[in-house]
Amino acid sequence: MTTASxxxxxxxxxxxxxxxxxxxxxxxxxxxxxxxxxxxQTRERQFDLTSIPFDISLTDAALxxxxxxxxxxxxxxxxxxxxxxxxxxxxxxxxxxxxRVEPVLWRSDFEPGNLPRAAAADLMxxxxxxxxxxxxxxxTGLSIVDGMANDKDAGMAIARRIGFLRExxxxxxxxxxxxxxxxxLAYTSHALPLHTDLANQELPPGFQFLHCLANEAEGGGSTxxxxxxxxxxxxxxxxxxxxLLCETPVPFRFHDTDYDIRRHHTVIDLDPFGNLQxxxxxxxxxxxxxxPADKMEPYYRAYRKIMEMTRSEKYVMTxxxxxxxxxxxxxxxxxxxxxxxxxxxGFRHLRGCYVDRGEFDSRIRVLSRxxx
Numbered sequence: 001m002t003t004a005s006x007x008x009x010x011x012x013x014x015x016x017x018x019x020x021x022x023x024x025x026x027x028x029x030x031x032x033x034x035x036x037x038x039x040x041q042t043r044e045r046q047f048d049l050t051s052i053p054f055d056i057s058l059t060d061a062a063l064x065x066x067x068x069x070x071x072x073x074x075x076x077x078x079x080x081x082x083x084x085x086x087x088x089x090x091x092x093x094x095x096x097x098x099x100r101v102e103p104v105l106w107r108s109d110f111e112p113g114n115l116p117r118a119a120a121a122d123l124m125x126x127x128x129x130x131x132x133x134x135x136x137x138x139x140t141g142l143s144i145v146d147g148m149a150n151d152k153d154a155g156m157a158i159a160r161r162i163g164f165l166r167e168x169x170x171x172x173x174x175x176x177x178x179x180x181x182x183x184x185l186a187y188t189s190h191a192l193p194l195h196t197d198l199a200n201q202e203l204p205p206g207f208q209f210l211h212c213l214a215n216e217a218e219g220g221g222s223t224x225x226x227x228x229x230x231x232x233x234x235x236x237x238x239x240x241x242x243x244l245l246c247e248t249p250v251p252f253r254f255h256d257t258d259y260d261i262r263r264h265h266t267v268i269d270l271d272p273f274g275n276l277q278x279x280x281x282x283x284x285x286x287x288x289x290x291x292p293a294d295k296m297e298p299y300y301r302a303y304r305k306i307m308e309m310t311r312s313e314k315y316v317m318t319x320x321x322x323x324x325x326x327x328x329x330x331x332x333x334x335x336x337x338x339x340x341x342x343x344x345x346g347f348r349h350l351r352g353c354y355v356d357r358g359e360f361d362s363r364i365r366v367l368s369r370x371x372x
Contacts, residue, residue, distance in 0.1 A: 002083045004061045004068045013061055015068070015086055023090040030070060031056050033089070034079040098368035099361035101138040103276075103333070105229040112319040116143035120326070123158055130161060131367035134360065137207075141330040142224055148211055148324045152351055155211030155326050163359025166205045168198060169259045176210065176350040194225055194310040194335035197354075199280040200252040200261050200287075206357035208331045212321040216346030223337040224329065225315040227279040231268050234306060241302035246270055248299055251287030252280065262287065267306060278332035283307065310335055321350070332357070 003016045012024040037047025060071040068086070070079045088095055116136035122129040123145060137143035148154045156173060159165055165172050198204045235242040249264035265280035291299055309315060318339075321327060329336060331354070 002063065002068075004063060004083075006058055006061050008057070011057070013058070013068075013070070015083065017083065017087055021087065021090075023086070023093075025086065025091065027056055027058055028054065029091065030058075030079065030081075031072065034077075035081065035085075036079065097365070098135075099138070099364040101135055101364075103141065103228055104139050105232060106140060106226045106317075107229050107315050108225075108313055108317055110317065112144075112317060116140060118143070118145055119147045120145050120149070120154065120158060121147060124161060127367055127370070131364065134162065134364050134367070137328055138330070138360070138364070141226060141228070141333040143328050145326040145328065146324060148326050150213070150324070152211075152213060155209050155351055156353055158326070159209045159353050159355050162207075162363045163355045166354035166356050168201070168205065168354070169254070169261060173351055173353045176352055177348060191340040192337040193283060194223060194316070194337040195282040195284065196227070196279055196335055197282070197331050198254070198285075199265055199282040200254045200263050200285050202263055203356075204265075204278075204280065205331050205354035207328060207355050207360050208336075208352060209326060209328050209355070210321070210350045210352045211326040212323055213349045213351060214323050214347045215321055215350075217348040218342045218345040219339050220348050221318050221320045221339045222327065223339070224317045224319075225310055225335050227281065227333050227335050228276045230306065230309045230315055231276050231279065234268075234309065238302075238305060241305045242268065244299055244302040245306060248291065248295070250289050250291070250299075250303075252282060252285045253287040254285055267303070279335070280332075281306065281310070281335060330357070 001018060005014050006012075007014050007024070010024070011027045013027070013030060014022065014024050016022040031052055032047065032049055034047065037045060039046050057073040058070055059073050059075070060069075062069045066083070068081045068083055070081070072079070116133060116139075118129060118133040123133060133143065145158060156165065168174075196204060197208060231242070231245075234245075245267040246269070247266065249266050251262060251264050253260070253262045255261070267279060267281055268276070269278045269280065271277040289296065289299070
């Protein structure tokens with residue numbers, strides 16, 4: 001059975017569960033997270049931490065009807081906790097997150113045929129299929145949907161099954177095709193080197209959805225690489241270059257007649273725990289580097305190194321999207337590009353949109369509540 005005991009000298013509540021797990025909960029944490037301090041419908045925190053003394057103490061801990069009952073010093077407040085809730089929130093462990101998916105790094109030996117793949121009809125009608133596909137897509141950062149309707153809005157429909165669409169200066173959707181007076185290289189027939197989109201934005205978009213409506217022109221093969229694999233190998237092979245790319249912000253800029261959007265980012269970004277979080281790599285949106293002169297050569301050495309890695313056969317996957325397919329990828333992990341194509345040999349048209357990472361993760365969490 002679950003047991004709960006006060007350890008006054010350490011100012012903690014010691015809880016032990018039947019499976020042998022135990023944990024210690026500081027008094028201040030317990031009072032801050034008393035269930036009575038949360039709104040019963042919204043579950044938002046209402047308790048004012050400054051309304052209690054920092055050295056608040058407990059006088060009693062008891063188990064009643066499966067709950068842990070704590071009586072606070074002075075007897076003016078009693079807290080009731082579900083032991084399972086305390087188990088899920090043990091200090092130092094953190095709440096389990098269904099959207100925390102360990103990335104599987106891949107390189108050029110990972111065949112396009114091994115990518116996660118799902119039928120559009122299944123994703124539109126089955127929550128289980130959608131949940132499995134989203135988790136698999138997060139694991140590799142790249143996936144394919146087939147059986148798309150010959151409808152320019154079909155990709156948006158699937159994206160909206162996941163979350164809100166992210167609007168940018170290119171609109172809520174964007175048409176990837178060769179067109180006159182382009183304001184972006186994507187709207188030409190030229191080759192696009194591997195890159196992440198919109199590194200000039202304060203927060204670059206998360207997952208990109210590219211629905212291939214037609215791909216009849218000669219050339220135009222799609223290229224991808226796992227930026228996390230490149231960054232991981234760089235950390236092992238050249239830690240000095242890795243450190244510079246993690247710690248040195250450089251400018252990115254997009255500007256046309258109507259917009260001038262600029263932002264400094266590091267090329268490699270780590271999360272607060274030192275894990276790879278995202279890449280900002282876009283050579284054609286890179287601004288004029290504004291580092292101190294004595295920092296330029298060391299930084300350029302590191303920057304060229306990662307650029308060379310994005311062009312290495314060791315990392316690049318090449319495939320050709322067909323009409324009725326849609327590729328989905330994490331724009332802040334997977335770099336994408338394409339070979340040049342000849343617009344005189346046939347029509348090539350992809351329609352794209354974005355769903356931010358937070359929306360993507362939220363959908364995984366909500367779908368996971370129902371279980372299977």
